[in-house]
Amino acid sequence: MSGQRVRFAGAAGALIARDLRLALRRSGDTLQPLGFFVVVTALFPLALDPQLSLLRDIAPAALWVGALLSSLLALDLLFREDAQDGALEQLALCGLPFQGLLLAKTAVHWLLTGLPLVLIAPLAATALGAPYEAIPGILAALLLGTIALSLIGAVGAGLTMSLKRNGSLLALLVLPLAVPVLIFGARATALAIAGEPLAAPLYLLAAITVLSATLAPWALAAAVRIGLE
């Protein structure tokens, strides 16, 4: 049994390394979501009156809508290419738990869209007038929220991977499911900026993340298997 576990760890590691290497070779595509997030959050201060109070009011919405949309940008490609060149079939038939391997691919999506976004968030939040004391709270919320967004989004990407044109369908599938993440994430961010305790929305956000990490792999495997037929 432990031999199987070691084999799975090796395979998942190789899969993550392969996808990161591919992402590195197409750095233009890879940087798009981050660039999108930076530009969207930077446009708000330009479009609004330069009043700090106004900026602080819209900062949570700007950060979270930006995060949601930039996570959606890279989603379309998550499984599509692997489905087209047969790599996904090889993955399904290698004898290792398919859910786990797809979860590893989802982890790559987070590493390439979620993590850079969390790292750049202090800058974006400051540009939107958030005080320095609010940064840790905002980072915690974004860290939890982007993980949930990647997991929810991956299920949508799995369902639509075999369709020829799925851009808007993917958004229609994923965005409603991501609404709870948006609500609690933005609430936590607003409380952090106001300097109030933000434990309650943060806990709910963590609950959503744990729930999606528990359920998404199975939904994802089922969706991808349908797409492979």
Next chain:
Amino acid sequence: MDELTADNLQLWRGEQHVLRGICLAVAGGQCLQVTGANGAGKTTLLRALCGLVPLEHGRDIVDDPATFHGELNYLGHDNGLKADLTAAENLRYAAALRRRVQARDIAAALARTGVAEAAGQLLRRLSAGQRRRVALARLALTGGALWVLDEPGSNLDERGQALLVELIDGHLRSGGAAVVATHRTLDLPAAQLQSLTLQ
């Protein structure tokens, strides 16, 4: 490995009855050659045997993925190789999914299928036939008791076809089994070869 058996396999695709009562049994050391006109359902049968297409009726041993899938090596129409990785990187990844191999095993597998010089080249720079040879190198490298090959000779030149038969022959000699969908008759000893023609 055990025998791969299927009894009265049925498969519908919407209104279309694709597989009608297919029976087959392939033991270790044997190769089942599946022939049939275009659209006869060869690919569907192979994918059904792999468990990629769910079956509505019929019994086979494929329904136990835990014991069987690790021993299954499938090569479909698509090679399952990444265009933006080199041949060696592709093989290293494929091997990591199954078992530990040394760098020299990878080089040896590529040399065996005649694409040694492609090891450091991106797959997208190779021709379709060379890419097929890299996929065959993966097959030789990762092994497995049951090979399921869908038109493995597509895009291959005459020497490539001979190499393919040689690979399958070596696999059968070591006790493995193979199911091969093909338009060309495989040049294997009659004792090892079974034939199934789909209508």
